[in-house]
Amino acid sequence: MNxxxxxxxxxxxxxxxxxxxxxxxxxxxxxxYETADIEIALQNTLYSVVIFDKQQPVGIGRVVGDDRIVFFIKDVVVDPAYQKRSIGTMLMRSILDYIYKQACPSAYIGLMSTPDKESFYEKFGFIRRPNELQGCGMVKFVE
Structure with a gap:
């Protein structure tokens, strides 16, 4: 623990x-989500991180994927009362440290940014899509 x-x-x-x-x-x-669904999701999570202020959780993040070629960063969340205190940066550094230890060369690291947070992720080397080489990211939700 740091x-x-x-x-x-x-x-x-x-x-x-x-x-x-x-x-x-x-x-x-x-x-x-239902608690039972969250339990299954967390069991299948490759890596997760929680930042605590004393005993109070104030930030979370997790990684899903195949633990070698594909990694997807999910649920990077910081308590609104704790935003703008570098907690998101702490989460991302911990997550990326994990991924870099596991990933093979040319592994894919993806994420879906919430609106207006793209510049935060760009600080860590993520690129916006679409661009001249890549199309839009896409998503579908189960009804």
Missing amino acids: QISQLHISSNTLTPQIYSDLRQKCSNLFQP
């Missing part, structure tokens, strides 16, 4: 309760 002031990072300790609570604090951005 200590930074009152904040500390904990790997692979994300629980359904922490996941739901932090996403609910940003309810305008995220749809809710």
Whole structure:
């Protein structure tokens, strides 16, 4: 665990309760899921990270994929009361450290940015799509 002031990072300790609570604090951005579904999702997560202020979770992130060629960064969420304090940067550094240790050369790292957060991810080398070489990212939700 890395200590930074009152904040500390904990790997692979994300629980359904922490996941739901932090996403609910940003309810305008995220749809809710049933606890049983969250439990399965977290069991199938390659890596997760939680940032705590003392004992209070204030940021989360996780990685899904095949752990070698494809990695998808999901659920990077920071409690609105803690935004603009470099917590997102701490989450992304931890996530990318994990991925770089696991990934083969030319591995794909994807994510879907929330609106107006693209420049945050560009600081970590992510590129916007579409561009001259790549089409738009696409998504479909199960009804």
